[in-house]
Amino acid sequence: MNKKRKTGGTSAERSDVFEYDISDSETVVEAVLNAVSTFTDIPSSPPEASVSADGGRETLPPLHEVIEPDALTDLSASSRATANVRVTFHYVGCEVTVTDTNTVRVSE
Known part of the structure; x- marks a missing residue:
């Protein structure tokens, strides 16, 4: 189940x-791209992309620019045998965490 929720206490601490x-x-890798695309409303592939004001297509940049796919x-495969594995990195202004529970968490 994919869900978007608010976390934190005060409004200054809350984030999507x-x-x-x-x-x-x-x-x-597909899951990370799908999660970030859903969170940011930026398509992950050119066929889904809309034309921007300057005539270019806005899509997510290649994931390999920030992490080795x-x-x-x-790491994800090894986490099934080893508990408590998390990988966190920044991608298109988001913090992305891949957990050992087969979940991708995306936040601002």
């Missing part, structure tokens, strides 16, 4: 958090 459950039919996949 989106939790995305990784399905059995997608890779962790193969390493992320390897």
Whole structure:
């Protein structure tokens, strides 16, 4: 179940958090792109992209610009055998955390 919720106490501490459950039919990299795309409303691939004011298409930048996709996949696979594995990185102004519970958490 994917959900967007508010967290924190005071309004200054609150931020939007989106939790995305990784399905059995997608890779962790696909899940990260899908979660961030949903959270930011920025398409992950050109066919879905809208034309921006300058005539270009706005899409998510390649994930490999911020994290090595193969390493992320390897860590995610190893986390099934080892508990308490989390990978957190920043991507398009968001904090992205991949957890050992097959969840991608995206926040501002």
